[in-house]
Amino acid sequence: MESLREFQPTLVGTIPLEIDLPESDLDIICFCRNQKVFFNKVINLYGNEPAFTIYSKEFQYLPSTIATFSTSDFTIEIFGQNRPILQQSAYLHLINEFQILKNKGKDFKNAVKKLKKEGYKTEPAFAKLLGLDGNPYQALLTLPSE
Structure with a gap:
């Protein structure tokens, strides 16, 4: 996390919610204003790690970088996008x-x-249990605050 500090790395996903399984990965999201700079930084930091992969794609209409690699304890996924973490x-x-x-x-x-x-x-597990229809990823974003 320290090595990515300039990108405001934030742990998300199942582990902070304590619903992880032994095979769950660490999901880290980052705010990067410049995809090329972020892409190169991630390669420089983690490119030699086992099973390292990195690619760019458009996600929710924004260029995004996704990198994965393995450590002795976890598979780590790093996601970078030019969108503030809280959004x-x-x-x-x-x-x-x-909240749910x-x-x-x-x-x-x-x-x-x-x-x-x-x-x-x-x-999809949350959506099934809550009886939500349609795209579960979108449905969970549109739930009213309780």
Whole structure:
């Protein structure tokens, strides 16, 4: 995290929510104003790590960089986009899912973990348990605050 400090790295995903499985990865989102600078920095920092991959693609109409690599403990995914952290989808999912888990309690959390063990990704597991229709990633972003 320290090596990415200039990009405001923020841990999101299942681990901070305590709904991770042994095979869950560390998801780190970053705010990068310049994709090329970010892309090169990530290669310089992690390019020699096992299973390192990096690519750019458009995500929600913005150029984005995604890198993954392995350590002895985790697979790490780093996502960089020219969008402030508090406006990135992964952060908004984290906040909404945290609120849902807080409101629904331990049984709901256990049900999410059970679906994840069955192969569901996090957002589809939440959507299934909440009875949400359509794209689960979008549906979780549009839930009213409780």
